Amino acid sequence: MIAIYPRVSTEEQVKSGFSIDYQIREGKKKAGTDEVKIYPDEGYSGEYLERPGMSQLRKDVKDGLITKIICLDPDRLARKLMLQLIITEEFEKRGVELIFINGEYAKTPEGQLFYSMRGAISEFEKAKITERMTSGRKEKADQGKVIKNSFLYGYDYDKENSRYLINEDEARVVRLIFNLFTKPNDIVEGINGIANYLTESNIPTKRGAKVWHKQVVRQILLNETYTGRFAQNKWNTEGMLGNKHKLPEDKVKMKLRPVSEWIYVECPRIITDIEYDYAQKLLGEARRRFAKEGLNQYLLSGLVRCGTCENTMTGRKSKNWGKTVFQYTDIKNTSGAKNKGCGTTVFCGVLDEIVWSQVHNWLNQPEEMAAASVEESQENYWEMNKSRIERELIKTKAARKKLIKLFSTDMGMGEEEIREELRELADREESLNKQLSELDLELSTIKKLESGKNMLAETLKYYLKLNPEELTFENKQALIRMLIKEVRYTREDINIVTF
Structure with a gap:
């Protein structure tokens, strides 16, 4: 034929x-x-x-x-x-x-x-x-023009002049989202709460949908464009054109370019830099700060990490000489846990008292808190995180080399099994590289003194409304989570990392 x-x-x-x-x-x-x-x-x-x-x-x-x-x-x-x-x-x-x-x-x-x-x-x-x-x-981006319409909530696209214009109705919603997320309030809790509130208020999304999803709210909170700086040339899409004809494992993924290659153009501002910077600090802890409550309440729930093995430390109830006690532990008993922990435990009452005492002192001596927040804790925390991710990258690359060597020597492991593990390691390596890029971007933001002062001012405003003699468990937990990013515990040291 x-x-x-x-x-x-x-x-x-x-x-x-x-x-x-x-x-x-x-x-x-x-x-x-x-x-x-x-x-x-x-x-x-x-x-x-x-x-x-x-x-x-x-x-x-x-x-x-x-x-x-x-x-x-x-x-x-x-x-x-x-x-x-x-x-x-x-x-x-x-x-x-x-x-x-x-x-x-x-x-x-x-x-x-x-x-x-x-x-x-x-x-x-x-x-x-x-x-x-x-x-x-x-060249168009270098001239300060917007290359294409990205359908950003809060803006309309002026195609003739290649620029964004403020959509006043949507801009008011953007400001509302940032206010609800960054300021203590009795209306909503967390990103999911904001999404539900917008849905119940019958506010349509950019494409006219009636339901807001938490991921859409999160994307708005992460978007630097609302500060008047729209980043273009962020993503490398080379090779993605033929994805629809490729097998899932062969598809080319979109990659985030280094920040140095981004091209910024000016656009109308909707929120202040201080509001945006503070929101970025809170976003890293949003999941833990607004986690669902368990059967027992723990003052430092979601904030404690073992300084030895890097596992998070969760609250648990156990027996000690026949008496019920509450502890924070890094031990993970789930079958899929990659790191079982090194066995570090500490009594909740002991650690809670140390941390609350420090927070109480900060609230009564805000100058000390501002210095700790801006000058030392933030940078140490991100440098520590960066070192941890770099160590994970080295381990991941070493594991890939080991698998490739195993494949070449034919040690009895199935070819498809090796291919699957190689794909998982490649995804892991890509994820870690993305985390490193995000850390570099966040580090420059975190060092801004003004946002640190703004965070402290908001916390003090909330604290002054309360009666110090009648602080509830919830009041203390809210204050701790507004000031503290992480508590790193070892048997020799306690490091309180502030925002």
């Missing part, structure tokens, strides 16, 4: 006018018959091999159904020389004759050279098109 392979991508159809119908018509002329099978790929880039029509053609060639293939010219098969050579070699091994409408392909040194040159030129042309598009977008 004779096959005709026609392909166009949007840019090529506009440029050359060689439509699918044209290629089919010319292919039938070349074949001298209408008895042909068509394998069209309309709207698919030749930069990737994974295309529906091409995949089916290769399968039918493999099954021996095709004896001759007619194509307009080599760059219809693929835009990259290497892919062209892979395809043609695959066809030739099955004894299939490959014919081009716009030129003869002979198995001679001259013909092979001509074919390779055409492929190289085609690949170069594709690369130039990509380069021109990328350069054009970058």
Whole structure:
């Protein structure tokens, strides 16, 4: 059977006018018959091999159904020389004759050279098109223009002038979200509470949906654009174009570029820098600060970490000489726990008293708290976190090398099992690299003195409303969580990390 392979991508159809119908018509002329099978790929880039029509053609060639293939010219098969050579070699091994409408392909040194040159030129042309598009977008961003409409909540896109304009109705909601998240209130608790409140208030999302999801609220809180700085060129999407035709494990993931490559453009401000910076500090602890209550209450729930093994320390009830006691422990009994802990425990009453005593002193001596918050604890905490992630990266890379060596020596472990573990380690490594990038970004924010002062002012305002003699468990817990990011405990030392 004779096959005709026609392909166009949007840019090529506009440029050359060689439509699918044209290629089919010319292919039938070349074949001298209408008895042909068509394998069209309309709207698919030749930069990737994974295309529906091409995949089916290769399968039918493999099954021996095709004896001759007619194509307009080599760059219809693929835009990259290497892919062209892979395809043609695959066809030739099955004894299939490959014919081009716009030129003869002979198995001679001259013909092979001509074919390779055409492929190289085609690949170069594709690369130039990509380069021109990328350069054009970058130049537009460098001129202070918004490249494309990202449909940011709080803004409308002015396409004619390539800029964002404030949408006043949505901007009021953005300010409300930041206020509810950063200031003590009796309306909502946490990101999920804000999402429920917006839904119950019948406020539509950007796309007009009636329901707000907590992830949408979180994205708004994380978005620096509301401070008047819109970051472009943040994400590297190279290679993602062909994802829809690839297997899940082969899909190219979007990668965050280094902060130094981001291009900032000015846009209307909706919130202050202080509000944004304070929200970023709280976001890291949002899950733990608003975690669901268990059967027993623990004053430092979600804040304690073992300074030896890095496990979080959770509250538990246990027996000590027949008496019920409450402890914080780093021991993890779940079957899937990667780190079982080093066995560090401390009585809740002892640690609670030490931490509350320090918080109480800070509230009565705010100058000491401000100095600790801004000058020392924050930087130490993030440097410690960065070192921990870097150690995890080293372990992950070492594990990957070990698996590859195991695969090459064939120690009896299944190939698919090794591939699965390698994919998991690759995902782990990518996640750790992303965390490092986020830490670098957060560190520059955390060092700002003004946001530290703002945090302390909000806490003091909340504290002064209360009667010190009648502080409830909830009052103390709220104050602790507003001031403290983490309590790192070892048998020799207690390090209280503030925001």
